[in-house]
Every structure is written in C-alpha cells, then in structure tokens.
Amino acid sequence: MIEMSGGYNTDDFPRYLKDHVRGCWGMRDLLNNIATMLPCGDYKVMRQLRVWFLHTHGQDVQIWGMDIPAKKVYLMFLLGTFRFPISWEDHYELMHALPILWNFGKGLNETVDVLEKLKKSHSRNSILSSKTSALKTYIRPIKQSPKKPTRKKARTINPMKREQLEDPPSPSPVFY
Secondary structure, eight states, X not given: OEEEESSXXXXXXXXXXXXXXXXXXXXXXXXXXXXXXXXXXOHHHHTTOOEEEEEEETTEEEEEEEEEXXXXXXXXXXXXXXEOXXXXXXXXXXXXXXXXXXXXXXXXXXXXXXXXXXXXXXXHHHHHOSSOOGGGGGSOOOXXXXXXXXXXXXXXXXXXXXXXXXXXXXXXXXXX
16 A cells, blocks of 8 residues: 655645544555455464555655554554655665665565465365354454544644643542
C-alpha cells in the first residue's frame, strides 16, 4: 500500500495523522482478507507473513510493516524513515535511504515467498481435511474501517480546550 499525505513538499500535518492511521487499518484489512481467502493455511506460515505500507509526507518517506505474531495480535512496526533527496546537495540522504530500501525489497520478496507457501498449505490442507481450519480464529473479527470524512471536516483536528486539559477537582471524602 502507498499513501501520499498532500502534494510534494507540503506540510499538511492533520492529513498526515489521518493517513497514518488509515495505513494501519489497511494493513490489518489485508491480513484479515488473506486469512479469510486462505482459511485452511497453516498458522505457522501465516505468522511469517508481513504486509507493507509506504507513507510519504512532503519529502519524508516512512516504511511500515505489519504481521500477526500471536493469536489476535497485530504488530505494526517502522522499518525505517528517510528524506527523499531532490537536489544534489542532499545526496547524503540517499546513503541513509539505501539500507532501508534494501531491507524493504528483501521484505517484499519474503512476503511473496510466504504467500506462495500459504497458498500451498491451504491447498494441501483443504484436500486432506474436509473441516475448515482455525486460521480465521487467529484474526480479529473484520469490522468496517473508518469511513473517510468528507468536506470541511475531512482535514480538521479540533484542538483540546483548556477545560479538557485540567482535571476537575475530585470530590473530597465526607466523614460524619
């Protein structure tokens, strides 16, 4: 998945936050769809599967991944972040980006290999046993992802009011 928060060199922070959360929901939905489409696959193979999300904001690029390390637990992790070099003066940024992009490429290759293993285990297990696998029990129930807000509210994050930041006075105990 790829998500771009705003145009090139923009600094739209509220949109960046919403797109970041959208990436988390999207990766979770991808893992759920894979488990639903291949319900007879081995869970040991499913635990090795990782999905990826590229998030860009201005010149910054973040590469996120998600997997299911344990039953009903989704682990989202940051593989790396770097600034995309545009001019030659920023060429040192490319040296920082290369190891991250290399690891991302290796991760994509591993994802393809694990998906192939999962498909084979699904085919093998569906032929060997007529009962459905418990792979669906390892994911959380699929709920709707949050709907995309529209119009003016799509880019608004309301700041907290001062009253909300301060705790109300606690009632003092009454002794008789």
